Amino acid sequence: xxTRLVEGSEAFAHAMVGAGCRFFAGYPMTPFTEVxxxxxxxxxxxGGVCMNAESELEAVGMVWGAxxxxxxxxxxxxxxxxxLMQESIAEAxxxxxxxxxLNMARGQGDYFQATRGGGHGDYRTPVLAPSGPAEVGExxxxxxxxxxxxxxxxxxxxxxxxxHTWVDVDGAEEMLEPRPAPAWTLDGSSGGTGGAxxxxxxxTTKQRDGVGYDLAAHYEHADQQRRNMxxxxxxxxxxxxxxxxxxxxxxxxxxxxxxxxxVSLLRAEGRAVGLVRPITLWPFPEAAVAAAAEGSRxxxxxxxxxxxMIDDVKLSVLGAVPVIGLNGYRTDSSAFGISPxxxxxxxxxxxxxxxxxx
Amino acid sequence: xxxxxxxxxxxxxxxxxxxxxxxxxxxxxGRRVQLFASxxxxxxxxxxxxxxxxxxxxxxxxxxxxxxxxxxxxxxxxAAGVWPKLRNDxxxxxxxSVVDPACRPPAGAGEVGEVAALDIATDVGSAxxxxxxxxxxxxxxxxxxxxxxxxxxxxxxxxxxxxxxAAVNRLALQAGLDLGAVTHPAWTDVAAGSxx
Numbered sequence: 001x002x003t004r005l006v007e008g009s010e011a012f013a014h015a016m017v018g019a020g021c022r023f024f025a026g027y028p029m030t031p032f033t034e035v036x037x038x039x040x041x042x043x044x045x046x047g048g049v050c051m052n053a054e055s056e057l058e059a060v061g062m063v064w065g066a067x068x069x070x071x072x073x074x075x076x077x078x079x080x081x082x083x084l085m086q087e088s089i090a091e092a093x094x095x096x097x098x099x100x101x102l103n104m105a106r107g108q109g110d111y112f113q114a115t116r117g118g119g120h121g122d123y124r125t126p127v128l129a130p131s132g133p134a135e136v137g138e139x140x141x142x143x144x145x146x147x148x149x150x151x152x153x154x155x156x157x158x159x160x161x162x163x164h165t166w167v168d169v170d171g172a173e174e175m176l177e178p179r180p181a182p183a184w185t186l187d188g189s190s191g192g193t194g195g196a197x198x199x200x201x202x203x204t205t206k207q208r209d210g211v212g213y214d215l216a217a218h219y220e221h222a223d224q225q226r227r228n229m230x231x232x233x234x235x236x237x238x239x240x241x242x243x244x245x246x247x248x249x250x251x252x253x254x255x256x257x258x259x260x261x262x263v264s265l266l267r268a269e270g271r272a273v274g275l276v277r278p279i280t281l282w283p284f285p286e287a288a289v290a291a292a293a294e295g296s297r298x299x300x301x302x303x304x305x306x307x308x309m310i311d312d313v314k315l316s317v318l319g320a321v322p323v324i325g326l327n328g329y330r331t332d333s334s335a336f337g338i339s340p341x342x343x344x345x346x347x348x349x350x351x352x353x354x355x356x357x358x
Numbered sequence: 359x360x361x362x363x364x365x366x367x368x369x370x371x372x373x374x375x376x377x378x379x380x381x382x383x384x385x386x387x388g389r390r391v392q393l394f395a396s397x398x399x400x401x402x403x404x405x406x407x408x409x410x411x412x413x414x415x416x417x418x419x420x421x422x423x424x425x426x427x428x429x430x431x432x433x434x435x436x437a438a439g440v441w442p443k444l445r446n447d448x449x450x451x452x453x454x455s456v457v458d459p460a461c462r463p464p465a466g467a468g469e470v471g472e473v474a475a476l477d478i479a480t481d482v483g484s485a486x487x488x489x490x491x492x493x494x495x496x497x498x499x500x501x502x503x504x505x506x507x508x509x510x511x512x513x514x515x516x517x518x519x520x521x522x523x524a525a526v527n528r529l530a531l532q533a534g535l536d537l538g539a540v541t542h543p544a545w546t547d548v549a550a551g552s553x554x
Contacts (some may be wrong), residue, residue: 003385005378005393149359161421166393168385257420265424340395340439344424352439 003170008133009163012040012102016074017139017299018184020176021075021100022048023066025059031163031336032104033075056081057123060101062086067092067099068199070181072144076102079110083118090119094201094222096184098147101125101138107337108253111308114155115282122219124226126233127155133167138278141176148182150229157281160255160336165272166220193352209320210249230283238277240290241267245274247354249326250289250313251302252278259302261344262351271355283308293323298354302347303328304337359415360422361502363545364440365489367432369397372489373514375449376430377408380493380512383503384412396419397495405436410503414545427544428500430492432475444468449542450511451496453488469542471499479530484523487530494534501552502544505535 006014012035016024018103024039026032034053044052049066053059059075066073077085089101103110114127127145128139135252147154181187184204198206203213204221231265240263242248251259256277266273276292280286294300299317301310307325314323326347347349367373374395381393390413397406411419414442426443434457441463444450448468450537455476463470475491490512512531513524523552538550 005381005391007386051471120435134416161394164395165421166381166391169390254421257418258422258424260418261420261424266417338422343422344420345442348424 002047003168005134005166008158008161008165009032009034009104011133011136011167011169012104012140012158013042014075014165014169015049015098015137016020016144017042017046018137018175018191019072019141019144020178021072021074021144022046022178023063024048025051025053025062025066025075026101026346027056027059028249029078029081029083029328031106031160032081032102034163035076035102035104052315054205057088060085064088064092064095064097064100066098068095068186070185070187072099072178074100074102074104074144076104079113080159082110084115086113086118087120087124089352090117090123092123092153093119093123094121094218095199096151096204096222096225097144097150097153097199098149099153100143101153101155102158103155104160105337106160106345108159108255108304108308109306110157110339111281111305114157115284122223122226124149124230125153125155126182126229126280126283127157129157129279129281130162130209131253131256132278133162133165133169138151146233148179150225150232152225152229158339159237159252159254160338161213169336190320195269199319201227213216233283235285235288236279236281237288238279239288240275240277242276242296244272244295245292246272246297247274247351248254248292248296248349249273249275250278250299250309251275252281252309255302255304255342258342258347262347264356265344265348266351273351273355281312284312284316286312286316289313290318291319293317293321296321300326300351300354304339304342359545360413360417360419361428362419362426363410363412363428363430363496363502364423364426364443365410365432366437366440367406367489368435369404369406371406371432372410372486373397373406373432376493377410378515379490379508379512380503381410382515383507385428386507386511388416389414392417392421393417396422397484407436411543428496428502429463430489430496431457431461432489432492436459437461442466449472449496449500450490451499453492455488465468471495471500473534474533474536478533482526484526484530486523487527490527490530491534494531495537496534498535498539499524499541500538500544501540501548507536547551
């Protein structure tokens, strides 16, 4: 077995192709650009298509077309590009079209964008957050499965650290063949052929000519689908040393790796600190957070933004113990969220203060 | 056991090439590797830093490590952030041709090696290979990777448009490797005083 040094952005691309993704479209923007470049190299040799679109609007438009025609498809950008894609993500959710959207984010300022969505209407998108390149393969595969299972866009959140961290990867990973196109997808048949289907945000049941869409029926169906999805996806989290923890940290993505280091450092000194790392940001692992908070003195949310996930943590803890934010770690001229104060030392000092004062 | 190596310098000094060479050599030696690169928009003169972790087991460190076993300082401009991370058993290798004499690790930070890397590289034929002299010298003192794997990886990681530099880069690496025997063994199976 050959071991290779692989950049995180290549790990994302490799995982997507390995999961059977055969259509990818995007528009360059750091740190998403590297994923797009790797997809442009990886897809043609396996018969796939990678498009450098005119903008993020066209990229997501191409992708929901490809997905409606039965391909496993994905797009992505940074948060700025995802802002442009919100209308299409909302429409695709209503149309029952599943695909994967990467947010190779700058920092963690797009938590609300990811978990609430900026599009219109009554929709939700599952959100998965790997903590580093090593977890990307598993979660990308899960994201495509969720997109297929629930016929809904699914977000995977990465960041600059993940894109630019190189890790050793074993060469012999599973490579899935593209799955057959699902029965509901379009195959080019038009009216009169008997094989024509309707895939639209306004309705997916064909009506007689002149009747139009039954929006009430469609929205009712979409509402039921969304409820089924919310109940059908098991929230995921990883907990470390929370059983007897006085201070419980909550962190996701790369920030959770800093928190893990701090927990193991302080545990080595005998300090009672634990960590909950949400892996699904929606549905949020409320039960895991609530269970960890029980018996603690304080819950501290470590995120690389002004305080966003803290809202979900508060909704999970429901006032049982105080919840505070260890945020504002964002002094960074690059704007990529790799500020020098995102550090094990700084977080250790903050948690020490909590242990002593709370 | 995790061996965290910080590399700091400015754009154009070969920080990223040196870090990739060490990382690829560690993989060839059968170890686990994590490498995070951080550099500014300027091709030359901006900060260029690398955070490399070499380990025998799965790596748990975050991309920017909290404490370090070794530092390679090619330039003083962005070196201040390195010092607080050094453990008291660390080793620091200084490019003394360039680094301001006022810029040195605090007392008690462990072993410090002064290597006139830029002068040595210039002597063997390429000032651009100074970072390779310095990693050669680190490997001479620590055997953190094997010399054979490093000589091989340094050629492999060169982009194709730089392939003509492979020969002189090898001379620079070898000059660093020849700077002495092991004083600061990286691994328990490396004996102090041995040469690689």
